[in-house]
Amino acid sequence: MAEAFRGGSGVTDLFVTGPARTRHRDLVTAIAGAGIEVHVVSGEIMSELAQTVTPQGLLAVCGFVDVDLAAVTEPAPSLVALLANVRDPGNAGTVLRTADAAGASAVVFADASVDPYNGKCVRASAGSLFHVPVVAGASLDEAVAAMRQAGLRIVAADGRAERTLDDPEVQARLGEPTAWMFGNEAWGLPPGLVALADEPVAVPVYGKAESLNLAAAAAVCLYASARAQRVQSVIRRGDYE
């Protein structure tokens, strides 16, 4: 809520219950002071509006925040997450939140991925929908082409890949500008989509699990790149000193 307001992302209306107005008096006052219309509604109406079992009592109406591919490739980004047919809104929102934490420049909801404005996705993103540029409704083909054009390496997170993140050659390239491609939570990335990438890479499984869940795999992959890019940038800066 506060995230959407701070993000300057075009909140047009605020709906609030009486108790929530008392509880969040400063926030509501600040929002009203910014010229946004505040509507006090009953708990019943809030339940209908919020589409959740235990609404917080505050609901903001925002403009759309998604951007097109050109907006996230100019200037060239160093870390991007491409969601290929990620259907579960909780998973997609969690990956968006993780991508934000890892410092990614954009998250692309491609092909049949869930709508980033799905209520569960918005909630799972914990405000990150308003932090990281999001591209909605792009085709994976287009997104891959745009990222490659911008100089990014396309890496498919694929549990069946022969090489893992521990592979020395994979490690050596982790610091390069990278777009990680993540597949559907149930069936991953089919071979036809893996083929779009420059390389498939698996998160190593050291125990007996068959695979990781999508959000956990994305966290390991995005942080591996983020850390390598930071280390490399320190080395590069060192070169010029």
Next chain:
Amino acid sequence: MAEAFRGGSGVTDLFVTGPARTRHRDLVTAIAGAGIEVHVVSGEIMSELAQTVTPQGLLAVCGFVDVDLAAVTEPAPSLVALLANVRDPGNAGTVLRTADAAGASAVVFADASVDPYNGKCVRASAGSLFHVPVVAGASLDEAVAAMRQAGLRIVAADGRAERTLDDPEVQARLGEPTAWMFGNEAWGLPPGLVALADEPVAVPVYGKAESLNLAAAAAVCLYASARAQRVQSVIRRGDYE
């Protein structure tokens, strides 16, 4: 399902719908051949038994698989996850699955953490409940004492910690035997629980997210230790060659 059966974890009964018996004929035959009682039930009864909206049509009754603390500290483990008041079953099951993938020796469900046999937790673990020794119902105090006694360093995953995983001193110790302590998905680890650890460590946030979700943070922490332990063990082996 197949995991529980392969794990030799004491499946006593199998309930199956007619269509599922046809679909999984080989599995059902193998289970019946192992002397386990197979009961064919209607779809309605399966829905009641499985407590899920779209049951797979197969339901096994297993014995409990949890063990006590002594069983997971003898011999001394190198990587353990301690769940401190993790209440959400999906989160707990996902951390269990991730701990399994990272090669952890045990997962302890401590204090007010969810029951590891909660249906959502079992499903989110994707079979890992049958791979990794699980301790249920331990107090965090006891668990920390037992792990410390076994020579493990206790590290609290705490978003408010001053030092992050990128800190050189934290990095230098990642390869040591470690028990990672993870807190509640909403409020994390309160200071009183952080104080039980040898050190609090944060997952670095490079972007604007306030924090990571529990499962994502656990994935980054457990894999950081797992990788460091493997690198260190390679170096140690090299020392003796």
